[in-house]
Amino acid sequence: MSNDILERFAFKAPKDISKEQLEQLLREHSGDPNYLLPKGYFEKWQELNEREDQKMAILKEIAGDCGKKQDHSQKKKHEINLMANFIFDVGLNAKIVDCEESPDFIIELNGERIGVELTSIFDDEVVASINGFQKKLDEALDKLKAKDPNITGLFNFTIDPAKVVLRNRNIADEIVAYVAAKIANEELPNIDGLAFVSNTPHKVLEFAVSEQYNLADLDIENVKTTIKKKEEKFLAYKENTGLERYWLLISHDGASAKGSFKFDISRLPMETGTNFDTVYFYDEMKKMIISGKNTRDENVQTEAE
Numbered sequence: 520m521s522n523d524i525l526e527r528f529a530f531k532a533p534k535d536i537s538k539e540q541l542e543q544l545l546r547e548h549s550g551d552p553n554y555l556l557p558k559g560y561f562e563k564w565q566e567l568n569e570r571e572d573q574k575m576a577i578l579k580e581i582a583g584d585c586g587k588k589q590d591h592s593q594k595k596k597h598e599i600n601l602m603a604n605f606i607f608d609v610g611l612n613a614k615i616v617d618c619e620e621s622p623d624f625i626i627e628l629n630g631e632r633i634g635v636e637l638t639s640i641f642d643d644e645v646v647a648s649i650n651g652f653q654k655k656l657d658e659a660l661d662k663l664k665a666k667d668p669n670i671t672g673l674f675n676f677t678i679d680p681a682k683v684v685l686r687n688r689n690i691a692d693e694i695v696a697y698v699a700a701k702i703a704n705e706e707l708p709n710i711d712g713l714a715f716v717s718n719t720p721h722k723v724l725e726f727a728v729s730e731q732y733n734l735a736d737l738d739i740e741n742v743k744t745t746i747k748k749k750e751e752k753f754l755a756y757k758e759n760t761g762l763e764r765y766w767l768l769i770s771h772d773g774a775s776a777k778g779s780f781k782f783d784i785s786r787l788p789m790e791t792g793t794n795f796d797t798v799y800f801y802d803e804m805k806k807m808i809i810s811g812k813n814t815r816d817e818n819v820q821t822e823a824e
Contacts, residue, residue: 534568550671550722578603585618598623598637601770605801609808622756622765634762636749636795639770640742648680649728652712655685656726659694664724666695673721674698676713677729683712694726742800745769746793753794767795771802 532544538561546554579586581603591599599615602624606613617625622634656676663670684690693710700707701716717729749767757765800809 585615634765637768648683651685655690658691660726672718673725675717675729677715764796767798
């Protein structure tokens with residue numbers, strides 16, 4: 520099993536365990552009874568955990584009362600978390616003061632209240648495709664375990680969400696046949712939307728969707744369409760709330776928290792031609808932020824460290 524997979528697993532471990540306990544967990548997870556942590560890794564792991572704890576405390580403060588409410592939908596909780604992470608990553612001394620949808624958020628920055636509309640480029644269709652494929656993977660996993668309980672290994676599925684076909688097909692059975700052929704080194708059957716499958720030794724059988732989603736580069740027309748949809752709400756919001764400034768935050772990571780899309784947002788033009796005072800493009804996973812501004816808006820940081 521690759522070190523990057525093991526390192527990601529390590530961050531799911533309890534933060535107060537010893538080096539020996541962490542190594543034992545990784546031995547069990549990897550199936551390697553002799554696994555040892557690389558030199559200096561445990562100290563690095565502890566340091567990163569401490570930094571993460573500090574960040575979580577700051578995010579909690581940024582989210583304010585919105586982050587404390589328990590009756591939010593999962594979608595809204597994700598949006599609050601994303602908004603707080605954006606404020607943190609761009610380095611603004613701001614906090615969320617309202618999250619009641621019209622607009623999506625109101626933040627307070629240096630004593631001024633600013634309306635923020637939140638959207639994403641890849642949203643409903645990609646989410647449905649990835650989630651639908653994940654459900655089929657879960658179904659296929661159960662079928663394969665029932666068919667042969669002795670099969671082990673971690674199988675990582677790289678997909679192209681735009682090409683995945685879920686209707687009128689028994690994809691779970693196709694996945695079972697694909698994995699069986701891969702284990703036997705036989706010719707692999709074709710599954711629409713499946714780009715690549717890697718497998719590594721693992722003590723149990725496990726399926727996962729790769730973080731490397733195979734998506735085409737984003738076209739500027741998609742960005743214009745996204746902005747236009749939000750423009751339709753802009754004037755009504757401004758009239759009803761009395762807020763002087765409005766931002767549009769476009770999340771490039773909106774489709775999934777599992778991974779970051781292969782798209783360089785720095786290629787987008789800075790001038791957006793919009794009524795929003797500022798349009799931000801935010802890739803949460805890569806910590807990349809760029810902005811398109813009206814001339815009356817102040818300069819902002821465009822890339823998080």
